[in-house]
Amino acid sequence: MIRIAYGYYLLTGRELEVTSGLRTADKQAREMRKKATHGKSALIGLCKSAKLADDIWEAYDNAHKAGTGERGETEAMAAVIRDQVNKREYVSKHLSGYAFDVRNRTMNSCERDSFEAVVQEVLGSLHGHLIEREPGGEPHFHVQFDR
Numbered sequence: 001m002i003r004i005a006y007g008y009y010l011l012t013g014r015e016l017e018v019t020s021g022l023r024t025a026d027k028q029a030r031e032m033r034k035k036a037t038h039g040k041s042a043l044i045g046l047c048k049s050a051k052l053a054d055d056i057w058e059a060y061d062n063a064h065k066a067g068t069g070e071r072g073e074t075e076a077m078a079a080v081i082r083d084q085v086n087k088r089e090y091v092s093k094h095l096s097g098y099a100f101d102v103r104n105r106t107m108n109s110c111e112r113d114s115f116e117a118v119v120q121e122v123l124g125s126l127h128g129h130l131i132e133r134e135p136g137g138e139p140h141f142h143v144q145f146d147r
């Protein structure tokens with residue numbers, strides 16, 4: 001990530017605004033709960049691993065039916081996510097620390113191009129990819145390294 005930030009700085013003279021890096025299970029659960037309130041497909045559709053997301057959905061659904069409220073729902077989801085992380089199964093790369101988000105609403109088109117060019121260059125040797133429109137939150141680039 002430092003190489004991307006430095007390359008971007010060299011090209012544009014600006015610093016990256018990183019909005020999300022390593023995420024805790026609790027934070028991940030809060031974000032996923034917001035999706036879950038819109039239904040199962042809203043939650044599962046976000047995730048590459050349907051199996052992991054499915055288990056998290058079950059936790060939400062059971063807590064919801066038990067009437068535990070937002071807090072109970074979030075805690076139930078966080079518990080499942082924590083178990084998964086302990087088994088090194090990550091529903092989001094943010095949980096493993098191998099991903100970060102960069103705010104792009106404040107970038108002009110030249111800066112966006114510069115950012116993408118730097119990311120391609122750096123990721124070329126590191127194996128990873130750039131997701132331009134990760135759902136959720138304000139507009140951002142999501143960069144992740146595949147390990």
Ligand SMILES: [Zn+2]
Pocket residue numbers: 020094099100101134141142143
């Ligand atoms: Zn992201």
